Amino acid sequence: MxxxxxxxxxxxxxxxxxxxxxxxxxxxxxxxxxxxxxxxxxxxxxxxxxxxxxxxxxxxxxxxxxxxxxxxGPASRTRWRRLRTIRAAARRSPGAVFVPGYAGHGMSALADERGVLPRSWRRAWASELQVVLAVLPDRVEVWVHGAQEPLWSVRRVEHGAAIERGTVQSDYGRDDDRDVLWFRDGAAAAGVFPQYTVRLLILRDYPALDLRRALRETGVLPDDVAG
Structure with missing residues (x-):
């Protein structure tokens, strides 16, 4: 038995x-x-x-x-939108490091609370929540396609970065267990599931590679990140 x-x-x-x-x-x-x-x-x-x-x-x-x-089709549209968003952010915030990807869970509610909910985020499909974080030495700006200025900013503070598991709708499908990079200053927050390139085949763990790239390029050290 x-x-x-x-x-x-x-x-x-x-x-x-x-x-x-x-x-x-x-x-x-x-x-x-x-x-x-x-x-x-x-x-x-x-x-x-x-x-x-x-x-x-x-x-x-x-x-x-x-x-x-x-x-x-959709992938080309996503790449084109991200490129235009990065160009708009670069004109306003030269020297910033850009982290493109999908908005972390709760970002839409944060934008709605501030009265800056983008038109693209009002659509039914959660995969439209594209976002680009412009990371500067003193702040992190939240940019979306079509905006001429950031929706809001988060101050860079000590131990203000965190990696949290959360739900993200992306090209990988409904990812209920993905690492999202968050920046918080006690008053504002911004989170992104980094994706630098729109990919069709998942032959490697690209989400983990993109997250490591985001940490490296933004200068966020492992000791500065809360898991």
């Missing part, structure tokens, strides 16, 4: 750890079986593998097409 319970518990652990891989394998296998049965060819292991290769190939081409459309 104990061995059976241990085996079931181990299976549950494997499922939670590899559920995406297992689910994808089962889906591809089921589609390959359907193709094999519908084609009328002999049901042999070799023909099954051929059908499986065909299913995978079609899906790869499909997602490649979707990715191409995305990179030519």
């Amino acid at each position: 104990a061995a059976d319970r241990h085996g079931r518990r181990r299976l549950r652990e494997l499922w939670h750890e590899y559920e995406g891989l297992i689910g994808g394998t089962l889906l591809f296998g089921a589609l390959a079986v359907i193709v094999l049965l519908g084609s009328g060819v002999e049901r042999t292991p070799l023909n099954f593998l051929v059908a499986l290769a065909g299913v995978v190939g079609v899906l790869v081409l499909w997602w490649a097409g979707v990715g191409l459309v995305y990179m030519l």
